[in-house]
Amino acid sequence: MPAPPDLDPFDRAILSILQKDNTTPQRAIGERVNLSAPAVQRRIKRMQERGVIRANVALVDPARVGHPITIFVEVEVESERAELIDAAKRGFATVPEVQQCYYVTGEADFILVVTVATMADYEALTRRLFFENNNVKRFRTFVAMDRVKVGLEVPVGAPHLP
Amino acid sequence: MPAPPDLDPFDRAILSILQKDNTTPQRAIGERVNLSAPAVQRRIKRMQERGVIRANVALVDPARVGHPITIFVEVEVESERAELIDAAKRGFATVPEVQQCYYVTGEADFILVVTVATMADYEALTRRLFFENNNVKRFRTFVAMDRVKVGLEVPVGAPHLP
DNA sequence: ATCTGATTGCAAGTTTGTTTCATCCGGATG
């Protein structure tokens, strides 16, 4: 296995910037972290290759593209047989409306984050995903009234560069 | 207020691409949607101005930057007085470890997504956020064993362009 | 003391993004 690809303070500072805006020119990043643009570019490239940076994406406002409703779903399954769990994972993951899916410990087995256009759509989705699935014992729905904070930013312990 | 900024099939196709990889050259996008690079560029710019595209960010693997643990928390509050709710929203939103926070209906009032380095860190966080907060009645913890699907992509009804 | 491997900055070269401008299309107007 590859050695632990430690991130030095430069890398962390760069990540901290890119997680907020990855259109920031490398030259501007360089100025903020005290590095030349090529150095920044090489570090970014390396972090992509090592999987530290998994993707570069545009974040879209769901409401503006016709999906104003965000819903959390706690799903409890009948059987936790590995084969069935894997099937459930694959089943959930392939649904576009399911934007996040986690397999969790606790009083539920899965937690899903779903975006839909209407509650009728959600109702249809529950039928497809839960009622028609024999292994789903129960599910609980939480409708988001306010998306207080939404993002995938991870604290990276970016240091202060004087 | 601005008129509804309708998205035509071109816009949707562009969004669909940018949500997966916003480093795709505009010329390449143009080829895929049958538009020139400048046309693509103007549409992107317009969608940013109109708030359809909210941000352009790099997605970082939490485990690779020292936050291998993802946790869901359902929070139930004592009082739903608007003032207290707003205070709670602000309190949660400002914590870097809280990467997502939703105010929801149902058997809980808030759902948080938290990333931490260790369970000890989580324990410390719960103390700070919940035990020291008089308005938190109860909270339930779900530790993610598998991040089956993680993203903020929204289905955009992208049409097929042959 | 030297060698090796990794990293850096500069400068040149290449790709990508941006602006300009003439044209085209569709709907409203006279």
Place this chain on the structure above:
DNA sequence: CATCCGGATGAAACAAACTTGCAATCAGAT
């Protein structure tokens, strides 16, 4: 029916950003 007008487009010129080659630097191991 001709005309006008706003909005969008593509080609080309232009500007900015990214990428590569190279020599210099540094730390650690030999």
